[in-house]
Amino acid sequence: MHAAERQWNGEPRRPVFIQGDAHRLPVADGSVDVVFNLESALHYADKDAFLSECRRVLKPTGTLCLGDITTTRSRLFAPLTLLNGLPSQFNTNIYLWSCADYKAAFERHGFEMTVHEDASAPVARSLAGGIAEVKQRGWRASKGFRGRTALLALIEHLLRKRHLAYDLFRATPRA
Numbered sequence: 001m002h003a004a005e006r007q008w009n010g011e012p013r014r015p016v017f018i019q020g021d022a023h024r025l026p027v028a029d030g031s032v033d034v035v036f037n038l039e040s041a042l043h044y045a046d047k048d049a050f051l052s053e054c055r056r057v058l059k060p061t062g063t064l065c066l067g068d069i070t071t072t073r074s075r076l077f078a079p080l081t082l083l084n085g086l087p088s089q090f091n092t093n094i095y096l097w098s099c100a101d102y103k104a105a106f107e108r109h110g111f112e113m114t115v116h117e118d119a120s121a122p123v124a125r126s127l128a129g130g131i132a133e134v135k136q137r138g139w140r141a142s143k144g145f146r147g148r149t150a151l152l153a154l155i156e157h158l159l160r161k162r163h164l165a166y167d168l169f170r171a172t173p174r175a
């Protein structure tokens with residue numbers, strides 16, 4: 001948050017940054033126009049609590065825009081969830097839902113899903129482009145972010161194999 005605030009230092013009109021847990025949003029009921037959540041909900045242990053909070057804070061005319069990495073191969077990724085029970089250095093903090101899980105949860109929490117787009121292919125292409133650029137610059141130039149590059153290469157592979165997907169949703173509160 002401090003980095004975000006620093007970026008706006010000296011600007012006459014600045015956004016307000018509030019830090020909090022997605023499972024308990026520190027925001028008043030019915031006060032929000034848009035909840036924009038990108039590649040973050042995969043880390044929330046209780047996505048139902050998060051979606052219930054989104055429904056609570058959104059105005060009746062509000063919109064939830066959510067992009068997340070999902071899977072239909074829950075057994076393949078079950079070991080990741082098991083690691084979450086271990087001490088923090090081994091904890092992946094990854095709890096993957098499927099697209100169908102999200103659609104059912106929107107229904108449960110009083111949302112109407114108005115848009116769904118499977119963006120797996122363009123996201124994989126974009127990752128492949130970034131990884132190719134890193135390779136072109138050479139291994140030496142990637143010092144400091146090699147681990148992250150390897151992780152992104154793995155995600156690109158899993159997206160291409162359809163073991164992972166990248167889903168974009170728009171949902172609005174049901175009247």
Ligand SMILES: C[S@@+](CC[C@H](N)C(=O)[O-])C[C@H]1O[C@@H](n2cnc3c(N)ncnc32)[C@H](O)[C@@H]1O
Nearest residue numbers: 020021022023037038039040041043044045093
């Ligand atoms: C993969 S990053 C995505 C960040 C950003 N949305 C982006 O696209 O660059 C996931 C973010 O979720 C945050 N996060 C994880 N669990 C959270 C929680 N329970 N409440 C609030 N933020 C959380 C992490 O701190 C991290 O900044």
